[in-house]
Amino acid sequence: MKKIILPVFILLSIVLAACGSSASGSSDDGTVEIAILDSDVYSSLLKHIQANLKEEGIDLEFVYMSDWNMFNQALANKEIDLNFFQHKQFLKNANETNGWNLVPIAETFNFALGYFSTKHKSLEEIPDGATITVPSDPVNNGRSLQILHDAGLIKLKEGVGFNGSQADIIENKKDFKIVEVDYNMLPQTLEDSDLTYIAGTLAPRAGVTQEDALITGGPLDEFTMVLAAREDNKDNEIIKRIAEEFESTETQKLLMEEFPNEIIWP
Template identity: 30%
Template sequence: MIFTRAMTFILIAALSGSAAVAAAADYSGPLKVGTTSAFAPPLETAVEEAKKQGLKVELIEFSDWTAPNVSVENGDIDVNLFQHQPFLDNANQQGGFHLVKYAPAIINNVGLYSIKHTALDQIPDGGTVAIANDPVNGGRGLLLLQKAGLITLKPGAGLKSTVDDIVDNPRHLKIIEVEAVQLSRSLQEVDLAQGYPHYLRASGVIDPNNALMFDGLEHPEYVIQFVIRDGHQNDPRLKKFVDIYQHSPAVRASLDKFYGRLYQPGWSQ
């Protein structure tokens, strides 16, 4: 089932933290895993490999970055895979969730992309740049712009940098904030955009390998995590499924096929 934003807010309103904590853990049914399109194909392979080993897994794909956490908090699914630790920390703070990381998955490169220019020095004075509009991924975009030499952030500005932290913008760039999953579509309208390879691949707008600059893998905080509700760390189904994801040759082949060279296993960081 795919949740809409409206359904997300209904779910949040319906949450009862005390009832969820009081409910006894039941690990007898199929493991329910929530994800987004950016991570689904390798997970589908893991589901098939789990089936061969006698573990039933249901994969639920969501269309936004809010509903997967609401669903884990509410007990509708057992685990999700789509977010890194800074995003999770912000979600817990904003939503009052009790979610924790369980195990690492992968870390993706994020890049700066353009379909109008072939080099960073071609970005014009007064050009328009699109970055993610959420507090965490937007900060990642700003750090990438600083790495590219296009802006300077105030000393100490880090993963949660905002546009207010920009202290030097020599090219007078106009920075607009866009929902992260829509950044690939913004490339038609801007000079430069922060881009996520998996969404770019799905959109077909540009080859995800053709970034003008990648952020590298210098921030291990951006490893995507399997996330569960605190108190469910002893779920034997989860332990088995994560082991399959991390160590199955078939899953590794699926990761290589889907992400190419734009990822690294997070469990080896």
């Protein structure tokens, strides 16, 4: 299958050109287009599923995207049939923000995540006024702050959990400077920060593994990675068959063997 890399301006051109058309994925020819991030975890999973479904006459075609804002927009606009790049909470937030009705149809793994440092070997070494870099998007930002709270580095308002923001910090005794940056830019901040939040597919880029983490965060149901469809195609038999492959024991075993440091399969 030919790999397709779509910059944002090309994808927008496709969306405009196809305005008013419907997606081909659940059509009679058995072709389904799914958007994913260009990373080893996603590619390995999808190629495995693609090969299995090919024997059944289902042609799973990949569309690689890099801009998180485009995945759900393209799905809602029927430019693709499925996407696989987000966890439940991200999808929930996208639906609430944009008025979409996108639905999770298969649940898979949590990405392993935590805080890393190239300057310090333990939390005890983290100095007053240290710089901590966290993701800027609201969903992952809230999760990153919750982990700092659980580790005792900051204190959040009672009950905010992973829905908090810096405005919810009620105690920061060591005057940490919490700097928000784009999620995908976090590996580049590792050398300059005292602590950096790194999750999943970013770990290889940052050159770290879970064994290097000074703080780790366990799996949460709300942060389980999901396969997303639309309300109008989720009950299509081909779409349902693809969802089954995502949740299969065979798929789980393959991913856990290939990426033991990157993912956690609850």
